[in-house]
Amino acid sequence: MAQTITEKILAFHAGFDEVEPGQLIEAKVDIALANDVTAPIAIAEFEKLGVEKVFDDERVLLIPDHFTPNKDIKSAEQAKILREFAKKQGLKNYFEIGRVGIEHVLLPEQGLVLPGDLIVGADSHTCTYGALGAFATGVGSTDLAAAMATGKVWLKVPETIKVVYHGKLAPWVEGKDLILHTIGILKVDGALYQALEMTGETIDTLPMYGRMSMANMAIEAGAKNGIIAPDEITLDYVRSRAQRDYTLFASDPDAVYCKTIEIDASAIRPQVAYPPLPDKSRSVDQAAADKIEIDQVVIGSCTNGRIEDFRLAASLLKGRKAAPYMRLLIIPGTQDVYRQMIKEGLTEIFLDAEALISPPTCGPCLGGHMGVLAAGERAVATTNRNFVGRMGHPESEVYLSNPAVAAASAILGRIAAPEEVL
Amino acid sequence: MNNIQGKAWKFGDDVDTDAIIPARYLNTSDPLELAKHCMEDADTGFAGKVKAGDIMVAGKNFGCGSSREHAPIAIKAAGVACVIAPTFARIFYRNAFNTGLLILESVEAAAAIEAGHEVAINSTTGTIDDLTSGQRFKAQPIPDFMQKLLDDGGLMEHWRKRLESS
Numbered sequence: 370m371a372q373t374i375t376e377k378i379l380a381f382h383a384g385f386d387e388v389e390p391g392q393l394i395e396a397k398v399d400i401a402l403a404n405d406v407t408a409p410i411a412i413a414e415f416e417k418l419g420v421e422k423v424f425d426d427e428r429v430l431l432i433p434d435h436f437t438p439n440k441d442i443k444s445a446e447q448a449k450i451l452r453e454f455a456k457k458q459g460l461k462n463y464f465e466i467g468r469v470g471i472e473h474v475l476l477p478e479q480g481l482v483l484p485g486d487l488i489v490g491a492d493s494h495t496c497t498y499g500a501l502g503a504f505a506t507g508v509g510s511t512d513l514a515a516a517m518a519t520g521k522v523w524l525k526v527p528e529t530i531k532v533v534y535h536g537k538l539a540p541w542v543e544g545k546d547l548i549l550h551t552i553g554i555l556k557v558d559g560a561l562y563q564a565l566e567m568t569g570e571t572i573d574t575l576p577m578y579g580r581m582s583m584a585n586m587a588i589e590a591g592a593k594n595g596i597i598a599p600d601e602i603t604l605d606y607v608r609s610r611a612q613r614d615y616t617l618f619a620s621d622p623d624a625v626y627c628k629t630i631e632i633d634a635s636a637i638r639p640q641v642a643y644p645p646l647p648d649k650s651r652s653v654d655q656a657a658a659d660k661i662e663i664d665q666v667v668i669g670s671c672t673n674g675r676i677e678d679f680r681l682a683a684s685l686l687k688g689r690k691a692a693p694y695m696r697l698l699i700i701p702g703t704q705d706v707y708r709q710m711i712k713e714g715l716t717e718i719f720l721d722a723e724a725l726i727s728p729p730t731c732g733p734c735l736g737g738h739m740g741v742l743a744a745g746e747r748a749v750a751t752t753n754r755n756f757v758g759r760m761g762h763p764e765s766e767v768y769l770s771n772p773a774v775a776a777a778s779a780i781l782g783r784i785a786a787p788e789e790v791l
Numbered sequence: 792m793n794n795i796q797g798k799a800w801k802f803g804d805d806v807d808t809d810a811i812i813p814a815r816y817l818n819t820s821d822p823l824e825l826a827k828h829c830m831e832d833a834d835t836g837f838a839g840k841v842k843a844g845d846i847m848v849a850g851k852n853f854g855c856g857s858s859r860e861h862a863p864i865a866i867k868a869a870g871v872a873c874v875i876a877p878t879f880a881r882i883f884y885r886n887a888f889n890t891g892l893l894i895l896e897s898v899e900a901a902a903a904i905e906a907g908h909e910v911a912i913n914s915t916t917g918t919i920d921d922l923t924s925g926q927r928f929k930a931q932p933i934p935d936f937m938q939k940l941l942d943d944g945g946l947m948e949h950w951r952k953r954l955e956s957s
C-alpha cells in the first residue's frame with residue numbers, strides 16, 4: 370500500500386511494513402527530550418517507576434532553556450533537578466549554561482536529531498524537527514517519563530493533510546510567513562490529531578531555517594507533527610553535523626491524504642498574526658495601515674532564532690536605530706548562533722541600533738523573564754504564540770511576524786513593512 | 792469515582808494552556824501552587840470560586856498550545872472533577888489521561904450546558920445530565936486503548952506492571 374512519509378517513519382519504528390491512520394502502535398523512540406519546565410515532573414514520574422537507568426544515556430536529552438539563566442529561586446530549584454538527574458544517570462546530552470541554547474535551535478544544530486528519527490519531547494514545539502524529515506511530536510511529562518525508561522511510546526497513526534506551495538517567494542517573505550498564512554487558512558484546530566506534510570516547488574528551494582520555522586508552528590494548527598521530506602538542502606545541513614546513521618523517507622506518489630491544500634506562495638506578503646491567536650494572520654500592509662504602535666520587539670525563539678534570522682534583521686537595522694521608547698531585544702538561539710553573530714559583525718549592528726542582546730534563552734517568548742510586558746503594552750515578536758498573557762500581563766498584546774518585519778517595526782515604533790525603512 | 796456532581800463553569804473556544812496556567816507560574820510543579828493560578832487570565836479569581844467536584848464546560852480545541860502537564864494538574868488540583876468540550880487539543884488529551892483528569896468529548900453537552908447549571912456525570916457510561924435543564928447527553932466513548940490504560944491505573948502503572956512481569 371502507498372504510504373506517506375509520516376506513516377513510513379512510524380511503521381519503521383513500530384517494526385511493521387506499513388501502518389494506516391487510526392492504528393495504535395508502540396514505537397521505538399530515537400530521542401526523548403525535556404526542558405527545565407517539563408523535566409522535573411518527568412523525572413519525578415520516572416523515579417516512581419522504579420527503573421534504575423534511562424533506556425539510553427545518549428538519547429535522553431535535558432535542555433534547561435526556559436527560565437535560565439535561573440530567573441529566581443524556584444526556577445533554580447527546577448534546573449537543579451535536571452542537573453542532578455543528568456549527573457546521576459551520566460547523560461551525555463545535558464546542556465549546562467554556557468553550552469545551552471533554545472532546545473529546538475540547539476538539537477538540529479548539534480546534529481542530535483536526524484532525518485527518519487522518531488522523536489518525542491516534553492515540549493510542544495518538538496515538531497520543529499519535522500523540517501529534517503523526522504517524525505517529531507510533543508508529549509507531556511508522564512509520556513516522556515515512560516519513554517525515558519522504556520525507549521518506547523504509544524501513538525495513534527495520524528491522517529495526513531498535504532499542503533502544496535507553488536511559486537517563488539516575493540522579497541521579505543520567509544518560511545515564517547508561509548506557515549502563518551497556512552495557519553490562517555487551517556485555523557488553530559484545523560489539523561487536530563493530524564500530520565501536516567509541507568511540499569511543492571516553493572519548499573524545494575526553501576532553506577533549512579525557513580523549513581524549521583514552518584515545522585515549528587505545525588502545532589499552532591493543532592497538528593501532531595509537521596513534516597518536510599528530506600532532500601539535498603536537508604542533507605547539506607545534516608551531513609557535517611550527524612554523529613550517527615540516519616534514514617531518508619519520502620511519501621509515495623500515490624499516498625493517501627485526508628485533505629490537500631494548494632497555496633500560491635508567490636502571492637503571499639509578509640504576514641502578521643494579531644493577538645490572541647496565531648491564526649489571525651493578515652498581510653503586513655494591512656497591519657501597517659492599522660497604525661499599530663508598539664513598545665517592544667523580540668527577535669529570537671525556536672521559530673526564528675537562527676543565524677539567518679539575525680542576518681535578515683541586521684540587513685534592515687544596519688545604520689538605523691530602534692525608535693525612541695522602543696525596547697529591541699535580540700536573543701540568539703544558541704551559543705554558536707551568538708558566536709557567529711559576533712564573527713559576522715551583526716552584534717555591532719545590533720548594538721549600534723541600541724538593541725539589547727540577551728544570552729540564549731526562551732525568556733520573554735513565554736513571558737518567563739528578560740523582557741516581560743506590562744499591562745497595555747504591545748510587542749512584535751518573531752515567536753510562535755500570541756495567546757492572552759503569553760509575554761506577560763494578560764492585558765498586553767503580542768503580534769507575530771518574521772524577523773524583517775520585526776526589525777522594520779522596531780525602527781519605526783509601529784508595525785511596519787520592511788520596504789518602509791529602505 | 793463513577794458519579795460526579797457539581798456546578799458548571801463555562802469557557803469559550805480554543806482555551807490555551809497559557810490561559811489554564813500562565814507560564815509565569817511554571818517555575819514550580821507543586822499542584823497546590825499551580826491550582827491557585829488556574830484559569831487566572833481567563834477568569835480572575837476562578838481558583839477561589841470553584842468548588843471541589845465542579846465541572847468545566849468549554850468550546851472546541853480545549854487545552855491548545857504547550858505540552859505542559861501543569862495544565863491538567865492545575866485543573867485537577869483546583870478541584871475540577873471533569874472537563875467537557877467538543878474537542879481537545881491532542882497533547883492535552885493525552886496529558887489529561889496520564890494525570891487522571893477526567894475529560895469528556897460531547898459537542899451537544901458543551902453547547903447546551905449553561906454556566907451555573909448543576910451537572911451530574913457517570914464516568915463509566917459517559918452519561919452527562921444537566922440537572923437544571925433536565926437534558927441528558929452521551930459523551931464520545933473513550934478509545935479502547937485509553938480505557939485499558941485507565942483500567943491499569945494510568946500510563947505509569949501500566950508500565951510498572953509490564954516491567955515487573957517481564
Ligand code: SF4
Pocket residue numbers: 435471472473492494670671672730731734735752753
Ligand atoms: S522559544 Fe518559546 S516556543 Fe520555543 S521552546 Fe522556548 S518557550 Fe517554547
